Amino acid sequence: MSAAREEILARIRAAAGPAAAPAEVDAAYAALPRPYRRAHHDPSATDVVALFAERAADYRAVVQRVTEGELPAAVAAAVAPLASVLIPDGLPEEWLAKLPPGADLVRDEPPLSATGLDQISGVVTGCAVAIAETGTIILDHGPAQGRRALTLVPDFHLVVVRAGQVAADIADALARLDPARPHTLISGPSATSDIELIRVEGVHGPRNLHILIASLSQ
Amino acid sequence: MPTYLGMPAFPQAAKKAVADSQLRRNLTHATTAIRTKRAKAVGELDDWEQLRQTAKAIKDHTLANLGTYLPRLEENVTKAGGRVHWARDAAEANAIVTDLVRQAGADKVVKVKSMATQETGLNEALAAAGIAAIETDLAELIVQLGHDRPSHILVPAIHRNRAEIGELFRRTMDDAPAGLTDDPPRLTAAARQHLRSEFLAATVGISGANFAIAGTGSLVVVESEGNGRMCLTLPDTLISVVGIEKVLPSWRDLEVFLALLPRSSTAERMNPYTTIWSGVTPGDGPQDFHLVLLDNGRTDTLADATGRQALRCIRCSACLNVCPVYERTGGHAYGSPYPGPIGAILSPQLRGVGSAIDASLPFASSLCGACYEVCPVAINIPEVLVEQRARSVADGQKHYSERIVFGASGYVLRSPRRLAAAQRVASFGRHLAGRSGRIRRLPPPLSAWTDTRDAPAPPPESFRAWWARTRGTGQ
Numbered sequence: 001m002s003a004a005r006e007e008i009l010a011r012i013r014a015a016a017g018p019a020a021a022p023a024e025v026d027a028a029y030a031a032l033p034r035p036y037r038r039a040h041h042d043p044s045a046t047d048v049v050a051l052f053a054e055r056a057a058d059y060r061a062v063v064q065r066v067t068e069g070e071l072p073a074a075v076a077a078a079v080a081p082l083a084s085v086l087i088p089d090g091l092p093e094e095w096l097a098k099l100p101p102g103a104d105l106v107r108d109e110p111p112l113s114a115t116g117l118d119q120i121s122g123v124v125t126g127c128a129v130a131i132a133e134t135g136t137i138i139l140d141h142g143p144a145q146g147r148r149a150l151t152l153v154p155d156f157h158l159v160v161v162r163a164g165q166v167a168a169d170i171a172d173a174l175a176r177l178d179p180a181r182p183h184t185l186i187s188g189p190s191a192t193s194d195i196e197l198i199r200v201e202g203v204h205g206p207r208n209l210h211i212l213i214a215s216l217s218q
Numbered sequence: 219m220p221t222y223l224g225m226p227a228f229p230q231a232a233k234k235a236v237a238d239s240q241l242r243r244n245l246t247h248a249t250t251a252i253r254t255k256r257a258k259a260v261g262e263l264d265d266w267e268q269l270r271q272t273a274k275a276i277k278d279h280t281l282a283n284l285g286t287y288l289p290r291l292e293e294n295v296t297k298a299g300g301r302v303h304w305a306r307d308a309a310e311a312n313a314i315v316t317d318l319v320r321q322a323g324a325d326k327v328v329k330v331k332s333m334a335t336q337e338t339g340l341n342e343a344l345a346a347a348g349i350a351a352i353e354t355d356l357a358e359l360i361v362q363l364g365h366d367r368p369s370h371i372l373v374p375a376i377h378r379n380r381a382e383i384g385e386l387f388r389r390t391m392d393d394a395p396a397g398l399t400d401d402p403p404r405l406t407a408a409a410r411q412h413l414r415s416e417f418l419a420a421t422v423g424i425s426g427a428n429f430a431i432a433g434t435g436s437l438v439v440v441e442s443e444g445n446g447r448m449c450l451t452l453p454d455t456l457i458s459v460v461g462i463e464k465v466l467p468s469w470r471d472l473e474v475f476l477a478l479l480p481r482s483s484t485a486e487r488m489n490p491y492t493t494i495w496s497g498v499t500p501g502d503g504p505q506d507f508h509l510v511l512l513d514n515g516r517t518d519t520l521a522d523a524t525g526r527q528a529l530r531c532i533r534c535s536a537c538l539n540v541c542p543v544y545e546r547t548g549g550h551a552y553g554s555p556y557p558g559p560i561g562a563i564l565s566p567q568l569r570g571v572g573s574a575i576d577a578s579l580p581f582a583s584s585l586c587g588a589c590y591e592v593c594p595v596a597i598n599i600p601e602v603l604v605e606q607r608a609r610s611v612a613d614g615q616k617h618y619s620e621r622i623v624f625g626a627s628g629y630v631l632r633s634p635r636r637l638a639a640a641q642r643v644a645s646f647g648r649h650l651a652g653r654s655g656r657i658r659r660l661p662p663p664l665s666a667w668t669d670t671r672d673a674p675a676p677p678p679e680s681f682r683a684w685w686a687r688t689r690g691t692g693q
Contacts, residue, residue: 004305008304008462014521016284019286020283025283034272035271036272036477038473058487111501115418148451152448179436180434181496182494182503183492185492186491194356194360194375195375195402200406204444204447
C-alpha cells in the first residue's frame, strides 16, 4: 500500500463521501437508465453485410464481396502484387489454395523482430467481429489473426470477413468479445487530420486495407 | 500542470492572438470545416441525446464511486499482469515514469499523444533526467519540432497551416525528402518515414488512455494514425499515465463512449484505430506494463459540487471547435494544455486560481452556450463559468470596479431623463477612440471595464436623440 494510494483514496472520501459497499455500487450501476438504442438497424429490414461493405468503403478501404467458393481466387488476386505475404497461425489453408506455387509466404515462427516485419510486403488475416454501423473490423488476435504487430508493421493488410461475423451495431459487436484478450478496432487505413483538419489516408499503420467479405452466396 | 512561464492573463494574451490575422485565418478555416462534419456525423444517430444523457449518468455514477472503482481497476490490471502506481501530483507521476524508464535501461521513449503527460510536463522532466521523449502524433511532432506549444486538444498544431508546416519540416527534419512540398499527403509521408526507425527500435512506450475499464482491467486508446498502435505494441515496456477520472465501470460502457467520442471529435463514425488491452498478453505486445493513476488536482475538483462535472470530459474537443472566443484567440491564449471552453473551467480547478491566467479564465467566454450544446457528456460549461465568476466577484478584488459600473448603469437606466443625459455624455466618448474606432482603455475606475473588453466608439447621436429630432422621417 503506497502512501500516495492511501492519500488519494482519502481525498476521494473527503470529496465524495465514504465508499459504499461494492454490492450497493453495482446495484446503483445496474439501475442506471440506458434510454439509447443498442441497435440502430433492424436486422430483418437491413442487409447488415451490405451496410458494412458500404461503410467500410467510405473510409477508402478496398472492399470486395465474394462467395466462399470465390474466396481463394480473390485472395490470390489481392496479394498478387506483393513480394512477400505474412501468414498468421490458424489461417485456413483453403484461403491460400489459389496462390501461385512460387509465392513467398512467411510464417511468424520463430517470432519476427519489428525490423523483420518491416521487410514483409503484406499480411492476410481473418477477424473476430465486424460492425456494420461504423464499417469497423475488430481483431482479437486469436487464430488466423496473429499477434498485434503482424497487422501493424507491413504496409498492406488483407482481411477476410465472413458474413456471419458482421454485427449490426457497436453494442452487439462488443458483446461477442472476450475483454481479457487484446483488441484492435480498425476502421479504414491509417489516417490523420492533423494538417488543417483535412483527412489524409496512410500514416503509420498499413496504408492499404483490403477487405474481402465472404458470403455463402452472392 | 504547467502554467506556462510568464503567461499573461487571458485578455492580454487574447489581444495579441486576435491581432494575428494568419492565426485567425488558420483557425476559422479548420474549425468551420470540422463543425459542419461533426453536425452531419451526430445527425446520423437519432438517439444522440439519449447516448449523451447515458454517458453523463455513467460518468457521474463513476465519479461518485471512485473509491470503489479505482481499487477495482487496480485489482484487475494487477491480475492481468500489469503494475499499478499512484501519483498525487505531476511531480510524483514524472518521478515514477522516470524511474521506470531508467529501470528499463532506456534513454529514449516513444510517446502517443497524451493530455495527462502534457499536463504533468513529463517530456521536460524526462529531458532533465537525460531521457529523450519522441512525440509520434503528427500534430504533436509539428509542435515538438517547432519548439511550440499545443493549441488544441485533438489537433495541437491547428494554429499552423500547410505552408508553415512544410517550411518547418524542410528546416528541422534532417531526413526530409528532397523537394518536399506543402501538400498534406507529402508532409504526412515525410513524418511516416521520419518516425519509422524510431518505432522499430523503441524499447519503452508512453501513453495515456481514453478509458480504463474497472471491471476488466482494460485500457482503451483511441487514435487515427497508427502511431498509437506502434507505441502500444512494439516496445518491451509500456507506461500509461491516466487521470483517475478516466475509469469506467464495465466493458459494456464502451458501446456508449465509442459511439460518442469519434463523432464528437473527428466527426467520423469510428476513428481508424482503437487499441484495447488488459495487462500483459504473453507473446503479444509489451511484456512489462505499468499504469500510473494520476490525481493532480482531480480530487480537489471532485470536492466542488458544481465544478466536478468537468471531470466527465472525454477530451473530444467539440467545445473548442464551436467556441466563438476560441476561434478568434486560438488555444495559446488560455495558457494551459487544456484550451477552449473546457480548459477555461478545468485549468483553474486543477491548478487553483493562484496565477493571473487562471484567475482570468472564467471570464474568457461570452457564455453563448454552444459548448454545452455539443458536449457529448453534457458538461454545463456556462454554469461552471458563472459559478467561478460569482466566486471571483465574491472574493472582491479583481472585478470590484465592474460592480461600480453595473451599479451606476442600474441608476441611469431606471430614469429616461438620466439615460438621455448619459447618452449625450457618451457621445463625447467618441473622442476617446483611436483611429481604429475602438476604445481600448478608459481611465480608472472605468478601466476595469476596458481591461477585459474593447468597446466600439459610441455613435455621434443616440437613437433616442435621433428619434426626438426627426420623428423617424429620416431627415
